[in-house]
Structures are given as C-alpha cells and as structure tokens.
Amino acid sequence: MQKLLDELFSISFLKGILHIIVILILTWLALRLAKRISAGLIRLIIRQKDDEEFQKRTKTLGNIVRYALISIIVAISGITVLREVGIDIGPILATAGIGGLAIGFGAQSLVKDVISGFFILMEDQIRVGDVVEIGGKSGSVEKINLKTTVLRDLAGNVHYIPNGQISVVTNMTKEYSRYVFEIGVAYKEDVDEVMEIIKKIDEEMRYDPEFKDDILEPIEVLGVDQFADSAVIIKARTTTLPVKQWRVAREFNRRIKKRFDELKIEIPFPHVTVYMGEGKDGQAPPLRIVKNNCQK
Numbered sequence: 001m002q003k004l005l006d007e008l009f010s011i012s013f014l015k016g017i018l019h020i021i022v023i024l025i026l027t028w029l030a031l032r033l034a035k036r037i038s039a040g041l042i043r044l045i046i047r048q049k050d051d052e053e054f055q056k057r058t059k060t061l062g063n064i065v066r067y068a069l070i071s072i073i074v075a076i077s078g079i080t081v082l083r084e085v086g087i088d089i090g091p092i093l094a095t096a097g098i099g100g101l102a103i104g105f106g107a108q109s110l111v112k113d114v115i116s117g118f119f120i121l122m123e124d125q126i127r128v129g130d131v132v133e134i135g136g137k138s139g140s141v142e143k144i145n146l147k148t149t150v151l152r153d154l155a156g157n158v159h160y161i162p163n164g165q166i167s168v169v170t171n172m173t174k175e176y177s178r179y180v181f182e183i184g185v186a187y188k189e190d191v192d193e194v195m196e197i198i199k200k201i202d203e204e205m206r207y208d209p210e211f212k213d214d215i216l217e218p219i220e221v222l223g224v225d226q227f228a229d230s231a232v233i234i235k236a237r238t239t240t241l242p243v244k245q246w247r248v249a250r251e252f253n254r255r256i257k258k259r260f261d262e263l264k265i266e267i268p269f270p271h272v273t274v275y276m277g278e279g280k281d282g283q284a285p286p287l288r289i290v291k292n293n294c295q296k
Contacts, residue, residue: 140152
C-alpha cells in the first residue's frame with residue numbers, strides 16, 4: 001500500500017513539475033512575444049518619421065505597452081504556478097482586489113495623468129520645442145512625459161501642467177506656422193495700392209537671404225477686412241517654418257512702417273469726432289475753448 005502511494009505521489013509530483021516547466025516556457029515565449037507586439041503596435045498607430053523626437057516618443061510608448069503586457073503575463077503565470085503547487089489562490093486574489101481598489105481610489109489623479117499623457121504622446125499632439133497654449137498658459141514645451149507637461153513662457157516662467165488637467169491643446173507650431181496681419185490705413189488711402197505694397201514687401205523678404213528660408217509661401221492678402229473707427233483694416237497672412245512666424249512678422253512690420261513713411265501713406269491714430277448738436281434753427285452752438293496760463 002505504501003509503495004502504491006509513493007508511486008502515485010511520484011507520478012503526481014512529476015506531473016506538477018512538468019506543468020510548472022510548461023508554464024515557465026509559455027511565460028518566456030509570451031514575454032518575447034510581448035516585446036514584438038509592443039513595438040509593432042506603436043509602429044501601426046504612429047506614422048513613420050525619421051526625426052530624433054519621434055524616435056524618443058516611440059521608445060517611451062513602446063516601453064509603456066511592453067511593461068503593461070509583462071505585468072499581465074507575469075501575474076497570470078504566478079497565479080497558475082501557485083495553483084499547481086497546491087496553494088489556494090482565492091484569498092490572494094481577494095486581497096489583491098481589495099488592495100488594488102484602495103490604491104485606485106487613492107491614485108485617481110495619477111492614473112488620469114498617466115492615461116492622458118499616454119494619448120498625448122501617442123497622438124503626437126505636442127513635442128519638445130513646440131509653442132503651445134494649455135489651460136490658459138502658453139510657452140515653449142521644455143519637457144513632456146506621462147505625468148506632466150512643462151512649459152516656459154516668454155518671460156522665463158516655468159509652468160508644470162498635469163496631463164490629466166489638459167482638455168484643449170493649441171499648438172501654434174505644428175508642421176508650419178502662420179501669422180495674421182491686420183494693417184490699418186487712413187480712409188483716404190488707395191487700398192489697392194496698399195495691398196500691392198504689402199505683396200512687394202513680402203517678395204523682397206522672400207529674396208532676402210536672412211529670411212527666405214523661413215518663409216514657405218507668398219503672403220496671402222485676404223483683402224479689406226473691416227471699417228474701423230479711424231482706419232480701414234486690411235488682413236493678410238504669411239506661412240513660415242514652425243516658431244519663425246514672430247521673427248518674420250516683426251521684420252515685416254518694420255519694413256511696412258518705413259515704406260509707408262516713404263510713400264506718405266497714413267497709419268492713423270485713433271481719433272474721435274465731437275458732435276456739438278444743433279438747435280431748432282439748425283445752427284450748432286459755438287465751441288468755447290478756455291486756455292489757462294499757469295504762471296509760477
């Protein structure tokens with residue numbers, strides 16, 4: 001009888017060892033497969049690019065997906081091995097579930113930040129060096145990771161924005177940039193002449209070695225946009241390389257001011273017309289002006 005029990009025990013023990021070995025082999029294969037799946041998934045989601053920033057972004061996302069798959073595979077493998085050696089995994093699962101629920105409630109904002117950061121990176125919404133506006137703060141992106149996005153504004157102030165609080169991202173330097181000009185001239189000026197001057201200045205800048213590489217297209221003169229209180233507003237826009245729109249716009253404004261001065265084209269100051277009213281006889285009352293001479 002004892003001999004039979006020893007044989008049965010040996011057979012059962014060997015079967016258990018064999019099952020564990022098979023589980024470990026399958027786990028190893030699954031881990032190797034997870035690495036391939038993570039890299040392939042990122043390549044499918046994100047279109048291929050050769051720049052360094054894209055490579056860093058792809059590596060970050062690939063690591064996240066790989067670590068998530070590895071965690072799932074290792075957890076399943078560990079539970080299966082424990083069951084094979086005869087350990088009751090029910091209490092362990094219950095404890096893990098309660099602990100996970102407690103951690104989830106305590107780290108809701110962190111989980112939200114990480115998930116939002118993952119999709120920001122995956123969708124390539126912003127990159128390091130982009131000029132963006134997020135949550136009422138604008139500046140150049142200095143750093144972006146799964147938890148936070150770091151901006152530095154023109155005054156040098158650094159803003160740390162949790163990714164979970166980002167609802168709208170305005171990227172002003174995505175692929176290309178534009179600057180919209182609103183040029184006001186006096187009502188007496190010939191607007192057609194002004195629009196030709198605008199095009200001429202843009203042409204000169206596109207042939208200027210200092211600016212020609214920054215400007216992607218000829219300026220687009222949209223025409224007379226509005227009749228303001230003291231000026232006719234002509235709207236135009238130029239297309240530049242990312243982040244170069246402000247540099248080009250400042251030089252354009254400088255040149256148009258000098259050209260208008262040379263051609264005696266008036267850029268009017270805001271002014272007000274005072275209406276004194278009329279009496280019943282149709283005559284306006286005289287305007288009384290008092291000059292005070294102050295002597296010390």
